[in-house]
Amino acid sequence: MLPETLLCLVNAALIQAATASLSLNAILSLNSQDIPSPPSFSLPAAQNLTITVAYCSSETVSTRFFVTNSTTVDDPGPDGGTDVYEITVNQGLGTFSAPFLDGGVLAIDGTLSDDFSFEIAASDSGPMHEVLATFPLLGDTTSNQALLFSPPFDPPIFIDPSYPNYTLPGPSLSSPLPPDSSPNFTLLIAPTSSQTLTSLPQTACMMASQTSSGNIANESLWLRDEDGWRTQWLMAGLSPQTNYTAYVIQDSQKLSGPMYFVTKSAVFACPLAAFLPYCPGVTYAIPLPPPDNSELSIYDSTNLPSTISDTLTTYFTNFTTTLTTQACGRDYYSPLQTCADCQRAYFRWLCSVSFPRCGEQSPSTTTTMSSSSIGTTASTGLPSPTSALQAQTTSSVPRNPTFSPLNMTYSVLMPCIETCQAADRACPNFLGFACPLARFNANQSYGVGYIDGAEPNQQGLGIPGQAQDQWGNVWCNFV
Secondary structure, three states, X not given: OOOHHHHHHHHHHHHHHHOEEOOEOEEEEEEOOOOOOOOEEEEOOEEEEEEEEEEOOOOOXXXXXXXXXXXXXXXXXXXXXXXXXXXXXXXXXXXXXXXXXXXXXXXXXXXXXXXXXXXXXXXXXXXXXXXXXXXXXXXXXXXXXEEEEOOOEXXXXXXXXXXXXXXXXXXXXXXXXXXXXXXXXXXXXXXXXXXXXXXXXXXHHHHOOOXXXXXXXXXXXXXXXXXXXXXXXXXXXXXXXXXXXXXXXXXXXXXXXEEEEEOOOOOOOOOEEOOOOOOOOOOEEOOOOOOOOOOOOOEOOOOOOHHHHHHHHHHHHHHHHHHOOOOXXXXXXXXXXXXXXXXXXXXXXXXXHHOOEEEOOEOOOOOOOOXXXXXXXXXXXXXXXXXXXXXXXXXXXXXXXXXXXOOOOEEEEOEXXXXXXXXXXXXXXXXXXXXXXXXXXXXXXXXOOXXXXXXXXXOOOOOOOOOEOOOOOEOOEOO
């Protein structure tokens, strides 16, 4: 009689021979006609194997998925066993991880409709199907356009200068070179009122089969902030004052979203600004007349009035010159901050105050929130804070004097005071940089209490740590 260990190995080999195989780190697309008989797949061996199931159609199914990492079980199913586990599928996605040192078996139990399709995968480097924790990012909207961003990737590495050659960079006048490779991101948006996207299985293969609203006027890579590179989409052809739901699909496998936003009303006149290398976080509507001879109907580094860009770069240069009169890199003014930290924080603040952001109060809604909105927050059911909007009349002096008057009434979404406070904390005292205090009318110039909080009697508090959220709330301008 053969030893027990040898019998186990023979049994495992027979199981693998009788079933289809699931390759390591590869996705297998299936439908009811592709299921092998018996309906099971042998699994590859791995120290830690992650098995994922993703529904790619909206058909309601009673199918269940079972796995085993035991060489003595050849048909895992609902009868269970000490080494049989069910993959729980929630909103169309199921994930299971465990050691599969000698491989194993994935079995399908139940009947499949003719129209049902799905994907399965086994990976030794994390789930191949996944709902990402990072949401898409809203830049801003007009009445028929929207600037949207993918989740970030490939964050930049800041290399600070060192003594004795402590030279700080000047303002960026050209866009940085994009990385050699990047994830393949796809944007999908649809009117929220239809509830089409959120009612479907929340998987990449399901969303990839849907039709997106609007049209992509521009798609490019953009290093918006220190979080990393993003794919940036300029969407056109949208409807005014309409709530939209947005998803981003990564490499046809991973899903980010849902994220919600609303377009402005038909009378909203401010155009979008983007692609400014010296202010990469400026990706929102600014109070200028519509640009002339712009294919995309936005302001960028090629058509922004030189009075604005030249003044801004002069401020950059002058500040850097003054900052480096400090013995940067030799005499440390802080154990936590450097001159390079100060320069980056100041540049960010200067961009936020030099480019006023147009805003618009949106109607209240109980389903999703929109930019600069008031009403009920969908995630909590609690009253949402009022955004830091300040009305500007035709007689108002522009917040930035290099901006020509817009000659119409509009609202400005004020910069978050935390942007100013970050520069105050990062810079040496001799510069004399200071921010207004909340108790002394700081809210006349900034959005106060939306990120770090404020005094107990301060109204309009947002969610700590955020200037905007996935529901479309935008409380203050944080570039």
